[in-house]
Amino acid sequence: MGSTGKPESSILVSGAEDGQEAPDKQWDNGTWLVTEFVLVGFSNLPELRPTLFTLFLLTYLVTLSGNATIITIIQVDRTLHTPMYRFLAVLSLSETCYTLVTIPNMLAHLLMESQAISISGCRAQMFFFLLLGCNNCFLLTLMGYDRYVAICHPLRYSVIMRPTVCLYMGILIFCSGFSVALVETCMIFSSPFCGTGRVEHFFCDIAPVLKLSCAESTHKGLGIFFLSILVVLVSFLLILLSYAFIVVAILRIPSAAGRHKAFSTCAAHLTVVIVHFGCASIIYLRPDSGANPSQDRLVAVFYTVVTPLLNPVVYTLRNKEVRVALRKNLAQAAGSACFNKTRLS
Numbered sequence: 301m302g303s304t305g306k307p308e309s310s311i312l313v314s315g316a317e318d319g320q321e322a323p324d325k326q327w328d329n330g331t332w333l334v335t336e337f338v339l340v341g342f343s344n345l346p347e348l349r350p351t352l353f354t355l356f357l358l359t360y361l362v363t364l365s366g367n368a369t370i371i372t373i374i375q376v377d378r379t380l381h382t383p384m385y386r387f388l389a390v391l392s393l394s395e396t397c398y399t400l401v402t403i404p405n406m407l408a409h410l411l412m413e414s415q416a417i418s419i420s421g422c423r424a425q426m427f428f429f430l431l432l433g434c435n436n437c438f439l440l441t442l443m444g445y446d447r448y449v450a451i452c453h454p455l456r457y458s459v460i461m462r463p464t465v466c467l468y469m470g471i472l473i474f475c476s477g478f479s480v481a482l483v484e485t486c487m488i489f490s491s492p493f494c495g496t497g498r499v500e501h502f503f504c505d506i507a508p509v510l511k512l513s514c515a516e517s518t519h520k521g522l523g524i525f526f527l528s529i530l531v532v533l534v535s536f537l538l539i540l541l542s543y544a545f546i547v548v549a550i551l552r553i554p555s556a557a558g559r560h561k562a563f564s565t566c567a568a569h570l571t572v573v574i575v576h577f578g579c580a581s582i583i584y585l586r587p588d589s590g591a592n593p594s595q596d597r598l599v600a601v602f603y604t605v606v607t608p609l610l611n612p613v614v615y616t617l618r619n620k621e622v623r624v625a626l627r628k629n630l631a632q633a634a635g636s637a638c639f640n641k642t643r644l645s
Contacts, residue, residue: 366612
């Protein structure tokens with residue numbers, strides 16, 4: 301830094317006020333360019349950091365074990381080898397990876413004094429966060445279509461949702477999420493960053509990072525807002541369309557028991573959809589996204605920590621087939637353990 305001729309005192313930035321190290325910078329054309337960011341996170345709540353660490357860690361462990369249980373039970377139980385539960389297993393895997401992108405880093409920053417992250421690390425975190433977030437939206441849309449076919453066209457279900465079609469739709473989902481994430485990440489990181497280098501968040505989300513861009517970011521913001529509408533709003537509208545047809549089909553079922561059974565197969569999915577798209581809309585479908593960092597952090601805690609936990613909880617408590625399969629396999633495992641113990645004794 302000495303070669304720039306800039307006085308040492310000017311290296312300090314406002315981040316030092318909170319006891320955080322100032323982000324590394326370089327001097328270029330009369331402007332300090334940021335070479336790493338400081339994630340503000342929960343630095344304004346020092347007395348709550350140990351409590352938050354414990355709470356988030358326990359929630360994270362429950363989420364990992366719950367999603368691992370769903371993936372395992374769907375894999376080992378043949379009665380769950382249907383498109384609906386295959387999609388659920390993929391969603392659980394995607395949610396697990398989704399939490400790996402943000403929560404371990406957040407937990408580390410709650411314990412450490414330094415909360416710096418390199419620009420390349422920030423770029424990678426944002427890309428995978430957007431990729432997995434988009435994939436989750438598309439997967440929930442596909443699961444809604446699966447329920448539509450199962451209820452509205454039950455006799456053609458095995459033909460429409462045959463394995464090759466499901467595989468191609470899964471590939472299309474991944475490619476779509478990859479494309480959206482790549483475009484948005486490239487748009488945000490296409491210009492250098494300047495200013496304090498303080499990211500008003502606990503991970504590299506779109507709005508707080510875009511605020512640090514040296515270039516005019518209005519057009520980038522509009523482009524990202526348009527892509528967010530395509531991903532979030534269009535996916536949600538397609539799910540609503542599927543459920544509109546489902547409701548019409550259910551109301552035509554003559555018996556109350558039949559209507560209840562048909563609706564119960566959709567209840568868990570509908571619950572996850574409402575929470576997932578509700579949080580995404582609050583954050584990404586606002587013209588003034590990022591205007592209230594404290595509120596955004598609170599909502600982000602919900603959709604990065606709580607929502608991934610909701611998936612295994614809802615699908616194990618509200619889905620009868622998953623509960624039955626889980627009890628059956630646990631009973632078989634317990635029986636095998638007792639049998640082996642008896643043989644050894």
